Amino acid sequence: MDFEQLRAFYTLAQTKNFTKAAEMLHLVQSTVTMRIKQLEEKVGKPLFIRDKRSVEITQAGLTLLPYAERILKLSHEALNEVASLQPYEDYLSIGSLNAIWTSTLEPILKEYHYRYPQIAISTKTGHSSDVIQYLLDNVIQIGIVYVPPSLPNFEVIPTWEDEVVLVSRPGCTYITAPKIDSRELRRLPLIHMSWGPPFNEWIRQTLPRNYVPKLTVDKAELAIDLIKEGLGVSLMTRSAVKADLAAGELIEIEISGNKPPKRSAYIVLPREKKNKPSVEKWLGLMKELGYST
Numbered sequence: 001m002d003f004e005q006l007r008a009f010y011t012l013a014q015t016k017n018f019t020k021a022a023e024m025l026h027l028v029q030s031t032v033t034m035r036i037k038q039l040e041e042k043v044g045k046p047l048f049i050r051d052k053r054s055v056e057i058t059q060a061g062l063t064l065l066p067y068a069e070r071i072l073k074l075s076h077e078a079l080n081e082v083a084s085l086q087p088y089e090d091y092l093s094i095g096s097l098n099a100i101w102t103s104t105l106e107p108i109l110k111e112y113h114y115r116y117p118q119i120a121i122s123t124k125t126g127h128s129s130d131v132i133q134y135l136l137d138n139v140i141q142i143g144i145v146y147v148p149p150s151l152p153n154f155e156v157i158p159t160w161e162d163e164v165v166l167v168s169r170p171g172c173t174y175i176t177a178p179k180i181d182s183r184e185l186r187r188l189p190l191i192h193m194s195w196g197p198p199f200n201e202w203i204r205q206t207l208p209r210n211y212v213p214k215l216t217v218d219k220a221e222l223a224i225d226l227i228k229e230g231l232g233v234s235l236m237t238r239s240a241v242k243a244d245l246a247a248g249e250l251i252e253i254e255i256s257g258n259k260p261p262k263r264s265a266y267i268v269l270p271r272e273k274k275n276k277p278s279v280e281k282w283l284g285l286m287k288e289l290g291y292s293t
Helices: 003-015 018-025 029-043 059-084 098-115 128-136 182-187 197-206 220-228 238-246 277-288
Strands: 048-050 055-057 090-096 119-125 142-145 154-162 164-168 179-181 234-237 251-256 263-270
Touching: 003 018, 003 029, 003 059, 018 029, 055 059, 090 098, 090 128, 090 277, 098 119, 098 142, 098 220, 098 238, 098 277, 119 128, 128 142, 128 263, 164 238, 179 182, 182 197, 220 234, 220 238, 234 238, 238 251, 263 277
Parallel strands: 090 119, 090 142, 179 251
Antiparallel strands: 048 055, 142 263, 154 263, 164 234, 164 251
């Protein structure tokens, strides 16, 4: 498909107005009309319903729209990747979750940047599913996720395990002993974070069926801030609270009995890119720092 036709289609789908689409594309309206007509001839179906007052996208247009958006996005990413090679010898693109970047990958990224100044680096952040899609779309070369995919032609490498620990702020009145049985979690003001399927299953087994946390958050940094404010306690990965524990801003309460499962992280990459020099250097650095690669 022609990129300019797709760009005209995508812009018209957003504006639903030929005049506005032409202005955004810096074209005359007749050129936009011609490109839409050429694309409709290529797909064999009308993409828009036009009348004197409005433009509405058809079902065929709605089907094509996400693919057009992805193609245009990949085109933009590809041009950026090529441009980033100048004046560098190689490039590396990595995707991961915000929690992993903050707790684990940031110091590795800094060391890689200082050690290999001839390699340009770009990062992407999202949920595990987003990172896998970045890999499938060839937007990134390495993904580091908590949920391992089952994909042909991709290598999945368990790289580290992260312990889940119970933390509170010092001097909180909710817990007076340095140790607590897992069954007692039900009586605590728990700030709930989901740490993946094994953890969620452990929660279901440990807490009553009708238990509903008063506060549920989806970002580790927010949970930590709320703990420090005294709103409750939380089960956090050790890597997420390592610095706060060391600084004495949070304290760990040992869990006895049925302990929460560790959370595993995985490196995911296309097999054909494992021997790419920039990828080899990243994996080598992780191995040097004690991670499995």
